[in-house]
Amino acid sequence: MLNKRELDDKKLFDDIAINYVKKDLTTYCRVARKLRLVQSLKGIKQPIKKILEVGCGAGFSVDYLKGKFINYTGVDYSEKLIKYAKKHNSYTGVKFECLNVNDFNPEIKFDIVLMIGVLHHMPEPEKVIKSLSKILTQDGIIIVNEPQAGNPLIGLLRKIRKKIDNNYSTDQVEFTEDEIHSMFKKCGHETKTFAQGVISTPLAESRILPAFIGIPLAWIAVVVDPILEKLLSILSFKKLTWNIVVHARPKQ
């Protein structure tokens, strides 16, 4: 059962599915999106035995993480995105299911539960974190990559995008790092966070640049972003990056 906000969100992703998929088919977006994913899994032992991706969209993580997992399950409530995922990103050891994560009742447990840009679409994120905690293996980790609040320039750009981009959900919010920490703490998790995305995030999210500018910029981002992220963290300016990555483990 979906509530009103979930129904609206699901409809949005079904409506924009064709355009959404184009991001992962555009070379420079792909480079930036793969970087975001790989950076989110920084420090995680690979190949991952069993990974669950909640809000997997059209399933391109399977492509970006080739060789880094053994079993992958992707869950999303957008029928159109899952239809695409099943058709184009299904391989041995890969499974996609079209459902609301709140109705997900798997028979197996997962070493990693991954959510890239998903938690802030959920009306009751804590409820989701609590139920996902129950399907983790003993050393399992929930990994989220979330847009973070705190940088006024990024906040303004997001506001503008909500006004001019029909493909951008106006319901979505951004959490501060502290809000994310306390959300996971309330759910009984210990967290480790790090900053992610300086040049790469706008490249991952929009397709407005011509390829001859976008492609070299994306490769520059692959080299420069990790350095900038580290530098900003050392200087206590973590919130100047677009995203925050959280590795959360239930306290034993």
Ligand SMILES: C[S@@+](CC[C@H](N)C(=O)[O-])C[C@H]1O[C@@H](n2cnc3c(N)ncnc32)[C@H](O)[C@@H]1O
């Ligand atoms: C911003 S998109 C991110 C998609 C993908 N992770 C990516 O990085 O491109 C959010 C995705 O989460 C899905 N989603 C949001 N809430 C969900 C829920 N409760 N159950 C299943 N899927 C959900 C949406 O359908 C959408 O595909």
